[in-house]
Amino acid sequence: MLAAHASPVYDTLSAVLPRVLPAFLGRNEALVRWIPGQTPWSTAPAVAATGAIYLTVIHGGRALQKRFGLKPLQIKGIFVAHNIMLSLMSGLLLAAFLEEIIPIWSQHGFYHAICARESWTPTMETLYIINYMMKYLELIDTVFMMLKGKPMPFLHVYHHSATALLCFSQLLGKTSVSWVVITLNLFVHLIMYAYYALTTLRIPCPWKRAVTTMQIVQFILDLSIVYFATWEFFTTYFNSSLPQWGHCPAAVPHAAISGVIILSSYLLLFISFYARTYNKPAKRAAARVAEKQPLLAEKSQGSATGHLRPPHADHDARKRPTTPQLEHAI
Incomplete structure (x- = not known):
């Protein structure tokens, strides 16, 4: 059993959010507990419909721009505010996750923190839901790119849509290891969205290569731990005689499978992006x-x-x- 511990960030958010947000958000039990059919985007049809709308808006908007020769919109102020907000939200949520998971880790060990069902605490579930809601807010990133007439690379579009699907599958599976992927992602987003805001304001910020490097390191760490947890889960699930440390529970096998597939695809795509973007000595010499x-x-x-x-x-x-x-x- 987890001993009582201080949660100043979570307690502050719990007190402030109901006062700031509308009642249907701030006091909705379905945003505190995962209730399929009541929590927003908690069913497969809702997730699929949102994904279809997202792709229709960005690709349909780009087609209209080309068809009618529409000029890019100047939305610098809104774009900066959007990035500052997401950077701050990522920082606050990261702090709330850490103050909940560090006591579990320190009292029971890392294996318990990533594998025990008890590590999926009510507070962690609430934080997982908030993080999941943020993934849909981040879809606006691509809408901004479309409105500004910027290219919309496959990596960007795929990453945003697949991350929402990944979070959905892990909430269904109640996989305790989810916090590893989420906290690393929140740390990267804290820096990445700050970088976007600063560069938009023309403030020198030589973080671009560092951000991409952090994303690659993030996926390597994610996969190392997720592969281990998936091995532990399936060796028990299939009652295998293969060696295992213990047991990593998940309500459904697809949570483990989808996590491995999506995270592996991220790593391959980001390595490819890094190679194309930063390893160009031959191209420069040819020029x-x-x-x-x-x-x-x-x-x-x-x-x-x-x-x-x-x-x-x-x-x-x-x-x-x-x-x-x-x-x-x-």
């Missing part, structure tokens, strides 16, 4: 070679025809844009 070739050709042509180039010609040529589209526009 420098391509920039020099026109100059060499012009010098050779001038020598062959006997025409002398003015002293500043090479300097001016280097100023020319090397992008083919811009060259054609000159």
Whole structure:
């Protein structure tokens, strides 16, 4: 049994939220306990419908922009406020998770914290639900990208929609190991959304590479622990004679399977993104070679025809844009 412990962040949120939010949010029991059919997005049809609406809005909006030549919207203020809000919410929720899970870990050990049914406490369930609700709020990220005329990479769209599905499956399965994935994700989001807000305000913030690195490290840690917990669950579930440490319970096997599949896909996609974005020495070298070739050709042509180039010609040529589209526009 878990000894009593201080929860100042959770207690403060419990006192403040009912006063700030409308009554149907702040005092709704279905937001405190997972009640299928009553808690928002607690059924498969509701999750699927929201996903369909999300994809329709972002792709349909982009199609309308192209069809009618609509200009990107200037929504800097709203975008900054959105990112600051999500950064603050991630920080507060992370603190609430830590003040609940650290006593469990310290009193009973890490294995108990990730595997025992007792680690799925009523407070943890409430925090899991709040985190799940935030995943739908984060879908607005992509809507902003569409409205601003920015590219919507597959990694971004997939990650946002699949994360909501992942949280849904873990709430159904009541998997105690969920806090590992969620706390690491909240830490990354605390920094990531602050980065978005600062860069939008034109404040120098050299965190881009660090944020991507943290995301990759996050998924490696997630998978290491989730794979271990999944092994423990299935060796007991199938009454296997394979070696195991103990037993990691889950109400349904699909919670363990979906967690492994989705997290594994994240890791592969983010590694691919990192490689494309930051490992480009060959591309940069090729661009420098391509920039020099026109100059060499012009010098050779001038020598062959006997025409002398003015002293500043090479300097001016280097100023020319090397992008083919811009060259054609000159």
